[in-house]
Amino acid sequence: MPGSRGSQRRPSVELYERIVNAIRAGDYPPGSALPSEPELAGELGVSRPALREALILLQEDGVITVRRGVGRTVSTGTPHRGFERLNSVEKLLGGETAAVRVLARSTEEPTDLVLQHLPVPAASEIRFWESIVDVDGSPACLVQEWILPDDSLAELSSQLPEALRAASEQPRTMLDVLTSRFSELSLRGSSAITASVLGGQRGAAFRRPSDTPVVLITQVVRSDSTPLLIGKYMLPSGAPAVPLLQTR
DSSP, X not given: OOOOTTSOOOXXXXXXXXHHHHHHTTSSOTTOBOOOHHHHHHHHTOOHXXXXXXXXXXXXXXXXXXXXXXXXXXXXXXXXXOTTSOOOHHHHHTGGGEEEEEEEEEEEOOOHHHHHHSOOXXXXXXXXXXXXXXXXXXXXXXXXXXXXXXXXXXXXXXXXXXXXXXXXXXXXXXXXXXXXHOTTSOEEEEEEEEEEEOOHHHHHHHTSOTTOEEEEEEEEEEETTEEEEEEEEEEETTOOOOOOOOOO
């Protein structure tokens, strides 16, 4: 968070630096929970509104992580490999601390979004899964997934349709089935990231207001050159960060 030369830093940035220096000095070790907001404001001798602004910046920059029901935790250093490696969202969001909750397992006619990305006839019936990923017991991500019809899946792997049928009763996502069971498939994904709001129906699933801001990730997974699966991941404000490493 560099400041502009010759200008005075904003109070929130000054406070940001104070907390970072305290972390480096070992007052708040990596992996430890920060004191509650009133306690931390008292320790630092600042108002809670000023502290809240600094905490938002610290979370945005990955210095701390925030989980509903858990609180603020000091990050442990370099983030692990994340969204740049194709993996299921439940593994990305927490591994053992994440749990998939089934909302829907059905077949339906493809939506316009699906028709844009998957080679399926408009009148076909395709498998649709909707799930919530809970992290530490709190809803963190709504997942919606559509996949090719069974006959097309069987051309890629004869075991794929049966594997999905068997997994439909299990608390997991389609992508988890693909990445954990079918190592012979050459899978790759491409994603688009945008901002949205939950809306009424999705808000009810999260137990959050309909106007709650979300990050929306739309992902298309291919097997070689064949589009195989499309997924939508909705992460509301306060959800755990999804690591994304980039190089040039």
